[in-house]
Amino acid sequence: MNRIKLIGVLVVGALLLAGCAASTKKPADEAAGDPSAMSGAGTDPGAADGAGVGADGRMPGDPGAPDVIPLGPDGSPLHAEPLPGGMGDDPFNDPANPLSRRVIYFAFDSYSVPAESVPVVEAHGQYLAANPHLRARLEGHTDERGTREYNIGLGDRRAQAVRRMLQLHGVGPAQMEVVSFGEELPAVLGSHEEAWRLNRRVEIVYEGRN
Amino acid sequence: MDRYTPLKYLLLWLLCLAVPAQAALEIRITQGVEGALPVAIVPFGWPAQVGTSPLDVAAVVSADLHRSGLISPLPVARMPERPTRAAELDVRKWRQQRVDYVAIGQLIPASGGRYNVQFQLFDTISGEQLMGYSIPAEARTLRQAAHHVSDLIFERLTGKRGAFNTRVAFVSAQRSQQGGSVRSQYMLQVADADGYNPRTIFRSGQPIMSPMWSPDGRRLAYVSFEGRRPAIWVQNIDGGERQRIAAFPGINGAPAWSPDGSKIAMTLSKDGAPNIYVYDLPSQRLIQITNTNAIDTEARWMPDGRSLVFTSDRAGSPQIYQVGLDGQDYRARRLTFEGNYNAAVSVSPDGKTLAMVHGGGGRYRIATLNLHNGNFRVLTEGRLDESPSFAPNGSMILYATDDRGRGVLAAVSEDGRVRQELILQDAEVREPAWSPFLN
Numbered sequence: 307m308n309r310i311k312l313i314g315v316l317v318v319g320a321l322l323l324a325g326c327a328a329s330t331k332k333p334a335d336e337a338a339g340d341p342s343a344m345s346g347a348g349t350d351p352g353a354a355d356g357a358g359v360g361a362d363g364r365m366p367g368d369p370g371a372p373d374v375i376p377l378g379p380d381g382s383p384l385h386a387e388p389l390p391g392g393m394g395d396d397p398f399n400d401p402a403n404p405l406s407r408r409v410i411y412f413a414f415d416s417y418s419v420p421a422e423s424v425p426v427v428e429a430h431g432q433y434l435a436a437n438p439h440l441r442a443r444l445e446g447h448t449d450e451r452g453t454r455e456y457n458i459g460l461g462d463r464r465a466q467a468v469r470r471m472l473q474l475h476g477v478g479p480a481q482m483e484v485v486s487f488g489e490e491l492p493a494v495l496g497s498h499e500e501a502w503r504l505n506r507r508v509e510i511v512y513e514g515r516n
Numbered sequence: 517m518d519r520y521t522p523l524k525y526l527l528l529w530l531l532c533l534a535v536p537a538q539a540a541l542e543i544r545i546t547q548g549v550e551g552a553l554p555v556a557i558v559p560f561g562w563p564a565q566v567g568t569s570p571l572d573v574a575a576v577v578s579a580d581l582h583r584s585g586l587i588s589p590l591p592v593a594r595m596p597e598r599p600t601r602a603a604e605l606d607v608r609k610w611r612q613q614r615v616d617y618v619a620i621g622q623l624i625p626a627s628g629g630r631y632n633v634q635f636q637l638f639d640t641i642s643g644e645q646l647m648g649y650s651i652p653a654e655a656r657t658l659r660q661a662a663h664h665v666s667d668l669i670f671e672r673l674t675g676k677r678g679a680f681n682t683r684v685a686f687v688s689a690q691r692s693q694q695g696g697s698v699r700s701q702y703m704l705q706v707a708d709a710d711g712y713n714p715r716t717i718f719r720s721g722q723p724i725m726s727p728m729w730s731p732d733g734r735r736l737a738y739v740s741f742e743g744r745r746p747a748i749w750v751q752n753i754d755g756g757e758r759q760r761i762a763a764f765p766g767i768n769g770a771p772a773w774s775p776d777g778s779k780i781a782m783t784l785s786k787d788g789a790p791n792i793y794v795y796d797l798p799s800q801r802l803i804q805i806t807n808t809n810a811i812d813t814e815a816r817w818m819p820d821g822r823s824l825v826f827t828s829d830r831a832g833s834p835q836i837y838q839v840g841l842d843g844q845d846y847r848a849r850r851l852t853f854e855g856n857y858n859a860a861v862s863v864s865p866d867g868k869t870l871a872m873v874h875g876g877g878g879r880y881r882i883a884t885l886n887l888h889n890g891n892f893r894v895l896t897e898g899r900l901d902e903s904p905s906f907a908p909n910g911s912m913i914l915y916a917t918d919d920r921g922r923g924v925l926a927a928v929s930e931d932g933r934v935r936q937e938l939i940l941q942d943a944e945v946r947e948p949a950w951s952p953f954l955n
Contacts, residue, residue: 453834485766490723
């Protein structure tokens with residue numbers, strides 16, 4: 307196992323949890339997060355008119371150099387620490403458990419799940435299938451290269467690839483939602499290979515947990 | 517030859533460009549031009565007893581004309597005289613300075629805080645007046661009146677309609693540190709075509725993407741991720757009412773207004789893969805146009821409204837395709853074969869040229885494809901150039917580029933000869949969209 311990659315996975319995962327936990331939700335944001343909106347479609351003027359809301363500051367700091375480790379709000383490195391308040395035997399916080407990995411990385415301009423990430427997706431598939439009350443958002447992302455709307459397409463294809471794999475393990479369609487952010491929400495800022503590698507990803511975001 | 521070297525041009529340009537303090541955008545000419553029409557826009561007269569002039573009309577006009585790449589205005593410092601009336605003009609002096617056309621004028625205060633912008637254009641060879649107008653204005657429309665002067669001179673000298681009195685929409689992003697975490701603010705902004713008078717028409721903590729003008733120039737369609745899900749919205753520029761027109765599961769992206777304003781093409785992935793759909797606004801009917809397992813997106817209308825051009829990676833890498841809308845089978849035809857990355861097309865107003873992002877050698881640059889003779893030209897030299905958008909007269913292409921890690925807007929003349937950057941202070945700007953003609 308590539309150690310740097312593992313740390314990267316944990317760092318990004320922990321960052322997401324920390325970043326989301328720290329954010330303050332506004333009422334309109336909660337309303338927009340209503341699961342019923344998932345099946346709702348079409349013309350619906352007036353709903354979700356959240357000008358200026360929904361800011362959750364999920365952008366980690368600027369790394370500046372390829373090997374810089376993102377820091378938490380208190381200035382300490384964000385790698386592999388159990389989340390404060392988490393239970394000791396929580397599979398999501400146990401680095402030995404594949405469920406602690408909730409970010410899947412992709413090759414450049416590719417939307418197939420790489421072989422080394424298949425066990426991670428499988429673990430989430432089994433977990434979600436065994437817990438049908440749980441719901442997960444599959445958030446697809448790309449690196450900054452290429453056009454913005456094409457990258458929205460690419461992020462969508464990546465999240466759909468994870469979705470299909472989860473479905474094969476018995477996860478119900480209503481348990482999953484696919485959202486692509488394209489290149490709009492990078493995990494790491496910067497224009498270099500390491501930033502690009504960490505930004506080509508699908509994040510598995512459990513509803514109510516993150 | 518020496519007269520028109522790019523560096524010299526840049527210096528001359530800086531001299532003649534008077535940037536007022538309220539300017540939000542700095543315009544930096546990064547590449548000059550040879551063979552542009554030599555003209556002079558003499559500083560306009562203003563009655564000294566009334567105080568200082570509210571606007572340097574000639575500076576606005578000079579800046580406009582210079583940005584076109586087709587006209588090169590003489591810097592004020594090199595003008596042999598500064599006439600403000602026809603009787604004071606000595607065309608021989610201008611001929612000696614190798615200036616072919618001279619514009620002179622006056623800004624005249626009228627009652628009720630109004631003004632008249634008067635100007636005349638002379639041919640220095642024949643000594644004859646080519647045009648003369650008086651344009652009424654208020655304090656708040658004075659810059660527009662100056663852009664109108666630019667339009668009139670540009671059309672008289674080039675035969676092309678001027679696009680100076682138009683607007684630009686773009687997205688700007690600001691990051692700020694708040695209690696240890698980084699927050700992002702996204703703003704959808706509209707400014708005059710020269711970057712002045714920017715104002716925010718929508719603001720969000722989640723990404724905003726893909727602004728697109730309605731053909732009447734009064735509304736914008738765009739993508740907003742408020743609530744952490746994408747939706748396509750339509751918003752009035754003035755007034756600000758907004759309406760959500762698409763919020764399906766999956767992608768709601770890349771809106772594009774049809775030339776008659778009755779339809780919006782968009783990318784949806786509600787039925788599986790990202791495909792192109794056309795939404796008919798009056799009937800609220802949605803028609804699926806493409807149906808592949810690939811990524812089909814970034815649709816734009818051809819000017820006749822009878823076909824769409826779009827990006828698809830159905831052949832393995834993103835390329836530009838065209839699909840007719842007249843029949844029922846919607847068969848797509850591939851248009852680009854140069855390299856292995858062509859995307860985000862913009863169609864010239866005459867439908868003869870496509871501008872696009874062309875990837876190769878680790879760089880993404882703006883290129884054009886002439887649909888009549890198949891000529892393919894790379895116009896820019898950036899690392900991450902994107903979002904090309906034609907001016908409504910087809911003379912310039914606005915795009916987003918990277919200036920030492922920061923997103924800025926840039927423009928390149930349609931022939932690639934003139935390039936410039938528009939630098940917005942303190943923010944990262946991207947996804948420019950040039951408005952249609954507004955009058």
